[in-house]
Amino acid sequence: MTSVSSSILTALGAGSGIDTSSLVSSLVSATKEPRQTAITSRQTTNNARISALASASSSLDTFADALNSLLAGTGYSGTPASNDASIVAVSALPGGTPAGLPAQIVVNQLASARSLASTPVAGATSSTAVGEGQLTLTVAGKSQTITIDSTNNSYAGLAAAINNAGLGVTASVVTDTQGTRLVMKGPTGAANDISLTSVSGTDLAKFAWNGTDSATMASAGDPKDAIILLDGVEQHYAGNTIDSAIAYLRIDLNKAAPGTSVTLATTEPTTSMRDLMVEFVDAYNTLMKALNTATATGTDSSNAGVLNGESSIRDMKRQLSQIVSTQLTSTGTYKTLNDLGVSTNRDGTLSLDTTMLDKAIAADPTAITQMLNPSVKTDTNIGLAGLMDKVRTNIEKDGGPLASSQAQYKALATDLSDQLDKLDTQMADYQDQLTKVYSAMETRLSALKATQSYLEQQVALWTKSNN
Template sequence: MSSVSGTGTVSSAGVGSGLDVESIVTKLVAIESQPITTLKTAESKLQTQLSEWGKVKSALSDLNDAAQKLTLPSTWSATTATSSDTTAVNVSTDSKAVAGSYSISVTALAAAQTLASAPQTAATATLGAGTLHIQVGAWNSDQSTFTAKSGTAAVDVTISATDTLNDIRDKINAASPNVKASVVTDTSGSRLVLRGTTGATNGFTVGVDDGDGNNTDAAGLSALAYDPSSSVASMTQTQAAANSAATINGLPVSGTTNTLTAIDGLTIQLSKLTSAVDVNVKQDTDAVSKSINTFVTAYNALQSLLATDVKYDAGTKTAGPLQGDNTAVSLQNQIRAVMGGSSSASSVYTRMSDIGLAIQTDGTVKVDSTKLTSALGSNPTEVKKMFMTYSSNGASTSDGFAQRFRVYSDNLLGVNGAVTTRTSGIQKSITNSDKRQQQLQDQVDAYEKRIRAQYTALDTAMAKLNTQSSYVSQMITAWNKS
């Protein structure tokens, strides 16, 4: 417990004087600190404003992205294809496709040459040692002539006497990129099946160097030999290599696979023979409509955010975080003015409401899907102009709406843009506030140290006086007794 020594030294503030020094100092420091408290309260509001402007920048960036997409030719050139018989002909499009109609007949499907060996007792059966030579190429119509494919060489596969059908399959698959093997077991036994890739130029021969010395007798490894041009056919051909064949609007086309790319921008997948399939390619208005709706969603998100930020609720007497912020109020009014303005970019549609994008009383936009679909279906070119036209001479009145929003948001978010400048200003105010608070805190700390020293001195003086008073009282009492 604090006390006063006989020499009058104070070991705890307030003991010598009897004053509540700690309480006095705390209250005095609190009064001195009030400017810091005021600055902290103001800075808290600034931090809230800075955070809210961050949300506005993000929403504005989303609007910029959505507007940017509507200024891209690829957005408006997207196409979709329909087929009258998707089980026979399926069609997909890419950015190069143009609108058009086609009649497609399929006269042949691409096929891969397939060979099957004679049945063996099991997949674990062995055939004997030797080497297989697999060569890819093309057969003539009766397989009397084989022409090796340009740029290819025979693939050699070494087989040992202990290799089973399964082992032979695995070795072929590891060595040959163009011919794949499998083992098929049916009621007759297990067969090695070889299959090439589709297309007439992807047929193949199988030559054999049989370890038993006879390469053509169908015994030992020569059971896998196949080269009709040399009168060797130990394996049975179950399917010949063939190209696909079709006519498109009467013009013959063919390919080594059942996927044709004879028309720029179209991928045609053939699945079965058919006399005629109608294919129609048109602008993908659903994709465009989705992009427009994404743009409207981004606009509404920004408009709603700003409306919440700048409003004042008289009922609850609460203000939005940016209430009274001129930049925010101006931004809210300007984007609404851009959306509700007119443009001469299209000779048919001059306002957003003309295609079903109507501004509501709260500033947001409501999409009339029926009206938008009708505009895209009846006059997609003019809708495109309405959004993406850009005037090279700087006449903004003839710019499309997406171009206007893109340029407008770019300017706002630029280095010297209003949004960037506003957020930079708030951040600077926060930085200055931090510096001022630190300066004031240093002053408060010095003030506290000074008054503590003063009260300590007071305590010491009072302690000495109290000690002297006690001593004098004791002496007087002693004198009176004597």
């Protein structure tokens, strides 16, 4: 769209013979360009700093998140193990670290349940009627009435009613070459014996059992407790899965083996811990080298780092450098990364003395594992990932140096953009002003030329008449 000023400029030049349109454009450009260049140069630098700060923060987040994800894997924590899983298997329970390992366990007896079976009826099926009436099912002193009527009068209906009683008894219908029968199994444990007594219905009475076998219902197994010797102490349990013998350890009894001692211990991830330290130092050095490049002094501004002199990055590097001397645990011989052979170089990167690390792991693998990756983090045993989270939170906190610098540069970006808009407005006004000045000049020149032409004509007439 053509502006009023440009239209006037196009019309100029008729009186003076000067290209005033080009002259005004040159004057505006000469005034605007240096100021615009200065602002855009500051914008370029400021945008680079905003990007570099965001990159530094993102790199720190990536480092901390990767460390958390890595240490969450099972390969970086002590793993309970049994030297004979066919007899006893073990696994860790959440919330803590198994204490008291290694331990010796002997399985003298597995827990078992009361099993009952009715006499097979040849030719019967699961849908064959069993008779209507009521039975009372009792387990460990708790009873429930089992009702059989026209809606569930069958072997399958009776089994379903027992299963739905909510007393932990499992019933099923078995059909084989001998016929069809009802099979029941109660919970394991000596205290969890079951009985089924007749309340009404003559036909249902054949399924009753109250401690004595009959011609129609017999016991196929007695309820017993599991009996173990744990470090020589006899213990009884109702089931074959034990969660309370050793804190935070699940013990699964798979087979009775009187006289056979099974060792329960913790297999420490010594190789994983060594690899962890090597990878940690490498990843830390990658982050620190990037920060060093961003803050490099350089011989002049052309090769200095974009964040040269930036105080927030100096603060970040300072806080990161304190990691090696910060206590990860308050107890034991090994408390810091320095104790494991990690030291700081002059440029802020880390070095790892693997010989020193190997000696520490060999001397106390459990302590090293719990120091670097505790099963339960506490204020005094935060672990490596917890330490990085703490450092990251402190660096990125609201009102901290990093957040303040980011806010400062974002505010400057807005201000520089406003300055460019203001400059455009000022230059448009300046162009209009120049246009008016030269337009007035052209008007005066045109008037003077008209006067000159008139005078020349009069002089010519006077001269002619005098001749």
